Amino acid sequence: MKETAIVVGAGLGGMTAALSLAFHGFKEIRIYEKSTKILNPIGAGIGINGSTLxxxxxxxxxxxxxxxxxxxxxxxxxxxxKPSGFDIKRLLKGTILEDHFLVAKRNHLMKELWAECEKNPKIKTKLGVKISEYKNTENGAEVTFADGTTDSADIVVSADGIHSLGRDFVDPDCPPPEHSGLCVFYCILENVDKEKFPDHSTIEIHLNMGMALLMRISETDAMIVVAHQASEKWNVKSQNWTFDVSPEIFHELMEDHDFYKEQDWIDEKMIKGVTNLSHLGIYQQPHVSNWFRGNVILIGDAAHATSPFMGQGANQAMIDGYYLGRCLQDCEDVPSGAGLFFKVLNNRNKENQNKLSKNFTKHAIRQLVKLSTRPKVAPIF
Incomplete structure (x- = not known):
């Protein structure tokens, strides 16, 4: 029986999964999200490519x-x-990603997907709900909420992020996420200087102790990302996913590391005027042995966290969400569909994760373009 689904997590991957399950024949999908706000995600902007397909x-x-x-x-x-660069549009011409290589404000993409979920009669969403337990049942799978109540469905999709309770259920022997020793600032610069930051372009700045990336994400705004070495305050032993942050803290780091002196693109006035600022520890998720256990299935960072520097975790999670619905439709039962889903995407995500984690501070955009168009990594349609 494949008619009902519970999706834990209303992020980009979770909402895409709900829409895909509805599109591929499920009759009822219930999304549970622990946050009380949909439009309050971590991260200023993301890169989207395969997910657009x-x-x-x-x-x-x-x-x-x-x-x-x-x-x-x-x-x-x-x-x-001497500065170098390359023409992404030319490199993608004739590939499946021609005209499908973009960046977006995360909130804008969340808003669009949320609107689609809201108007889909098969999808219901409940916010402010925390899951405390997953388990399989004779007829499907079940989640237990923090208040002790339960809900069950034919499948449960765990889209609950890098510190995933669902992953602990699916692969209890999997080591916890590992801090990479690096941290990253994300923010948005509004009303950019269009001469300094040309439209439809990115600027990749290699620094002595880090890296910066500037991306135009709209007609008026740009995303700034700065990766840096962890310190005593933001250390490799910290289990924090996010740190307290302000433009002043960001400015102090730029000064302390001489990042202002190493480049001419980002200045003090710019940093002190940013919005949507986040400061994250960069974690890597060890490869899990499987993405499903019975009728509980992992997607996104719960299964294969990718360095947040390139904003590719969300892109991969959306691809997961789509393929989960498609694979379940193509198979007679849930174990077969979940097995096909794992088989189709696991090797691609491993290669993608390994390549990006090794190269995200060296020619990051070039690496991403190459990965996005390789047959072993690009989605199969």
């Missing part, structure tokens, strides 16, 4: 077209070296 398949092209901003070129600078 998945939305196309569900007749939801307008979602990424409304939220996304195309990336056509990138410039790379490192100290006094």
């Amino acid at each position: 998945c939305l196309d398949k569900m007749n939801l092209s307008h979602v990424w077209k409304n939220a996304g901003h195309a990336v056509h070129s990138t410039r790379i600078t490192a100290g006094n070296d």
